[in-house]
Amino acid sequence: xxxxxxxxxxxxxxxxxxxxxxxxxxxxxxxxxxxxxxxxxxxxxxxxxxxxxxxxxxxxxxxxxxxxxxxxxxxxxxxxxxxxxxxxxxxxxxxxxxxxxxxxxxxxxxxxxxxxxxxxxxxxxxxxxxxxxxxxxxxxxxxxxxxxxxxxxxxxxxxxxxxxxxxxxxxxxxxxxxxxxxxxxxxxxxxxxxxxxxxxxxxxxxxxxxxxxxxxxxxxxxxxxxx
Amino acid sequence: xxxxxxxxxxxxxxxxxxxxxxxxxxxxxxxxxxxxxxxxxxxxxxxxxxxxxxxxxxxxxxxxxxxxxxxxxxxxxxxxxxxxxxxxxxxxxxxxxxxxxxxxxxxxxxxxxxxxxxxxxxxxxxxxxxxxxxxxxxxxxxxxxxxxxxxxxxxxxxxxxxxxxxxxxxxxxxxxxxxxxxxxxxxxxxxxxxxxxxxxxxxxxxxxxxxxxx
Numbered sequence: 001x002x003x004x005x006x007x008x009x010x011x012x013x014x015x016x017x018x019x020x021x022x023x024x025x026x027x028x029x030x031x032x033x034x035x036x037x038x039x040x041x042x043x044x045x046x047x048x049x050x051x052x053x054x055x056x057x058x059x060x061x062x063x064x065x066x067x068x069x070x071x072x073x074x075x076x077x078x079x080x081x082x083x084x085x086x087x088x089x090x091x092x093x094x095x096x097x098x099x100x101x102x103x104x105x106x107x108x109x110x111x112x113x114x115x116x117x118x119x120x121x122x123x124x125x126x127x128x129x130x131x132x133x134x135x136x137x138x139x140x141x142x143x144x145x146x147x148x149x150x151x152x153x154x155x156x157x158x159x160x161x162x163x164x165x166x167x168x169x170x171x172x173x174x175x176x177x178x179x180x181x182x183x184x185x186x187x188x189x190x191x192x193x194x195x196x197x198x199x200x201x202x203x204x205x206x207x208x209x210x211x212x213x214x215x216x217x218x219x220x221x222x223x224x225x226x227x
Numbered sequence: 228x229x230x231x232x233x234x235x236x237x238x239x240x241x242x243x244x245x246x247x248x249x250x251x252x253x254x255x256x257x258x259x260x261x262x263x264x265x266x267x268x269x270x271x272x273x274x275x276x277x278x279x280x281x282x283x284x285x286x287x288x289x290x291x292x293x294x295x296x297x298x299x300x301x302x303x304x305x306x307x308x309x310x311x312x313x314x315x316x317x318x319x320x321x322x323x324x325x326x327x328x329x330x331x332x333x334x335x336x337x338x339x340x341x342x343x344x345x346x347x348x349x350x351x352x353x354x355x356x357x358x359x360x361x362x363x364x365x366x367x368x369x370x371x372x373x374x375x376x377x378x379x380x381x382x383x384x385x386x387x388x389x390x391x392x393x394x395x396x397x398x399x400x401x402x403x404x405x406x407x408x409x410x411x412x413x414x415x416x417x418x419x420x421x422x423x424x425x426x427x428x429x430x431x432x433x434x435x436x437x438x439x440x441x
Binding site: 034035037038041042045046047049050059063066067070071074126127128129131133136137138140142143144149152153156167171172174177192195196199200202203204206207 | 295304308
């Protein structure tokens with residue numbers, strides 16, 4: 001069965017089916033069919049929430065901000081131009097909303113446990129990895145376990161805000177470096193520096209997590225550590 | 228950027244993020260590859276960083292609170308309903324009609340309150356009145372007269388201005404002393420009134436302005 005709305009596109013349209021469907025939905029909402037908006041944003045609701053939570057670290061605030069961001073996107077849907085990906089545009093609105101809410105002081109942001117270490121080293125200072133065990137690839141199947149996902153989320157939460165927000169946008173939202181810089185209003189160089197530090201700090205936390213049994217009862221547990 | 232043969236561990240750690248992202252020029256990448264092949268510490272750093280990127284980049288790491296989607300859908304639906312309501316022309320009928328009525332009512336009120344109609348059918352604008360003609364006005368009346376008209380109200384406050392100024396200020400010509408400048412439409416009525424006036428003014432007083440007719 002052909003995709004709904006696919007007939008609106010010509011054969012030489014280079015868009016993939018998903019993009020084409022999204023393109024048609026955007027056009028329909030821009031024409032006033034607002035009831036289709038949820039269908040348009042549904043694939044991104046988790047990413048929107050993750051972006052808000054990375055900045056606010058508070059579930060009720062993150063949810064409220066996500067909703068506000070979606071409403072704002074709906075109100076401004078006519079301003080969306082296809083130069084950017086719709087998901088990027090949506091995440092940028094969410095980041096702006098979350099940053100504004102944080103500035104207004106409507107939420108109490110719990111700072112990460114790594115604040116002291118981060119500030120001592122300074123953003124421009126090099127971060128030296130602590131653990132040099134023989135890492136192996138951790139199979140993504142471990143993520144089937146809720147406990148593992150929670151442990152990883154806790155490790156992420158422990159990062160200082162400036163590293164966490166860059167890491168979430170870049171590595172979890174899959175925005176590129178430029179988009180991340182624009183969304184957060186920082187330079188590309190800062191994004192790269194913070195991303196490096198975030199990744200290395202999380203690597204050390206994961207290594208420590210192994211010692212605490214985060215990944216126990218995994219297929220490779222017997223005999224071999226993942227490093 | 229790392230260079231050729233002099234790559235050390237610190238340089239590798241500094242560029243490991245760019246390495247994982249494939250954001251290095253070929254020569255730098257080759258130099259790092261060479262170093263990592265022979266350095267267990269840097270191989271560990273690379274493997275660990277790749278694990279981090281892979282695990283956190285997995286869709287399963289994006290979790291929302293229970294019922295999040297449903298609550299979002301409901302809120303969007305409420306808003307969509309409200310906004311869509313104003314997108315049809317029928318939806319604007321009532322507000323536009325109300326606005327038209329409101330404006331009409333305002334205009335009527337404005338006219339009634341601030342531009343009250345003349346109280347008497349005699350209080351009508353004149354025509355062909357020489358604008359520079361000197362006329363007399365006084366307090367307590369919006370009628371202007373020629374000098375000496377016996378019907379000037381409150382003579383103690385009378386003052387002289389031009390007919391043009393008087394009309395600009397809302398004064399109308401006196402139906403007695405300036406009768407000939409009144410519109411033809413009320414002439415018949417004025418004649419009747421004038422006859423009454425004749426009866427009233429049988430004191431033989433004659434106005435000094437020759438243009439006054441009776």
